[in-house]
Amino acid sequence: MLDLHVHALRLHADPSRVVVRPxxxxxxxxxxxxxxxxxxxxxxxxxxxxxxxxxxxxxxxxxxxxxxxxxxxxxxxxxxxxxxxxxxxxxxxxxxxxxxxxxxxxxEYSYAAAALMNPSVVPHFDQSGMPRGSQRILMSMRAVGEGHISSVAFREGIITDRNELKLAPEPPFATAADAVGDETEMPEGPVTVYRHRDSTLSGTVIFPITAQQSKGLEDLRLVQFTHDDGEKEWIGTYTAYNGSAIQSELMRTRDFRAFDLVPMSGSASRNKGMALFPRKIGGKYMMIGRQDGENIFVIASDRIDHWDEGQLLLQPEYPWELVQMGNCGPPIETDAGWILLTHGVGAMRKYSIGAALLDKDDPTKVIGRTKEPILAAADQDREGYVPNVVYTCGAVKHGERLFIPYGIADSSIGFAFVEIEKLLKLM
Incomplete structure (x- = not known):
């Protein structure tokens, strides 16, 4: 297994974190x-x-x-x-x-009383004042509260090239983002929610708004997307769950003040775990998906909100992933190609994280993949709401390293740094 630098910090469920909701x-x-x-x-x-x-x-x-x-x-x-x-x-x-x-x-709602898990991370929209070797980051987290309803929480922080992590303090009070409009019935389709004008991002929680989302916004995979004109937008893919059916949706924002929650269409959007590439490739939007619940696919589209059938990319091959595979967040661009973090499920439903390298110009081509996991549940990381699970919804490149926040047993969040060169040598 790859020699990771695992940070000592852990984030845990906290029933004292309450928010006033409409x-x-x-x-x-x-x-x-x-x-x-x-x-x-x-x-x-x-x-x-x-x-x-x-x-x-x-x-x-x-x-x-x-x-x-x-x-x-x-x-x-x-x-x-x-x-x-x-x-x-x-x-x-x-x-x-x-x-x-x-x-x-x-x-009043205790939004993280049951669990805090499955994070993703992107470069922060404000990098002012950062010294050399440091980067401000923005992390999304899946918070689970009363009724096992999932919401999206955020946390800001700084990472360094010395494997250091410092999270911004949580404000003593959290606030819920909310939609504006008619309250006589639950909204359907696209909706925009707004962060309170005086609330920090680390104190903001986005709850389900529409009927399709009513039981949860699950596993946001956030990416900093660069459009053809060079403009940047933060876009996340997540699963909207209403208690019986799932639907993949997009969260879109340019300022982290207003958030557009937009259902996706097409046959692929009826599945979980979609992850958007951070830019177009060959004039197409690209997405990683798992259309059959077992294998990993790559999908191309002319529209960012419509996704049909894709092309088989990876299928289970090694013992630690034989039950099923999926992505662990948006692909990360490097000089060597796209690093795609994956998860595999093995015997006793043990989850592990691995990686694959995709061709930079044609991500349907797999250059290599790890034969062994780079991170797996072990020791204290095995215990929790769902034991034997490690899972991430997205990492970020920082210099010659990847910073990987990851969920532990569907209960808490840990953090690791890995050198990209060492990771590539395992493929």
Missing amino acids: FHIAWAGANGGAPSRTERLVREVLEMNPGEAHVQLEAVLKDFEARHWQTRRVFMTRYDEIEAMLGLDGRDIGDEKRQLIGAYFCH
């Missing part, structure tokens, strides 16, 4: 019709005398103000959304009643 009553399937339920709640607060409203708001603030960031402003923002939905005239409604109405349409 409580979309219309989406909860209320009796009697969602709009009437919303109107009834608002009417009940408006009919309270000022003293009672004050007492009720103070009770809410006593329970929650110290647990969340700018709680009163969050309640007021939520009230503004309800006012717009119902066409209210808030000029005659005092601040306390408006805050109380907002509180009734919010709820």
Whole structure:
């Protein structure tokens, strides 16, 4: 097995990480019709005398103000959304009643209580002030909370050419990105969510918004994509899950303030684990996929949001991957070719991470692949929610190294550095 530098840092599930989320009553399937339920709640607060409203708001603030960031402003923002939905005239409604109405349409959610896993990493959009040998990074993580619902969390940090990693401190409070628009029914199709204007990216969580995503946004594979005109966009592929069916979708952003969540079409988009190349090749968008749940395919398309059948690229060959194979994130461009991290499943459903090298001009050609895993579950990394699993959704090139964040037993996140030259010698 390859000699990796495994960093001592581990990230774990944390039930104390809570966020205030909008409580979309219309989406909860209320009796009697969602709009009437919303109107009834608002009417009940408006009919309270000022003293009672004050007492009720103070009770809410006593329970929650110290647990969340700018709680009163969050309640007021939520009230503004309800006012717009119902066409209210808030000029005659005092601040306390408006805050109380907002509180009734919010709820607290522990977004990483069950697990924190399956990260991907890209160069940060802001590299200002970085000394030689250092790079600012942006990591996405799959956070799993109540109801085993998966969301996307972020963490910023710095890596160096001395195998050092320093993560930015988590802010004491997290906020949920949210869509703007009609709340009388759950959105369908493309939707845009916005980071709160005063929230850091390390404190932002993106939750399911549409019906297709209702049970989770799973395994974001984030890549810094360079368009033909040289403009950069951060694009991620993820699995939207509604409890019975899956759909591959895109997350797109240029500023990490607004995030477009866009369903993909085509036969390949009905499968998990798609990973986008960071640029076009031969005038085509390129994607790595697993169309049959067993082998790895490469797919070409004229559109970034439409993917049909692809070409078989890799199939299980060695004992550690005989059950099935898949990608472990977007291919990484090097002078030698595209490094594709892979995962394999062997006996006793043990997951391992390997790698393959694809031709730089024609990624349908495999130059080499590792015969042994470069990382496998061992010792303390075996235990967790799903034992014997190591898994990554994407690494980043830093100088002559790869920095690989990886999920451990579907429960926590570890970090490793590997020298590219040593990796290539194993293929």
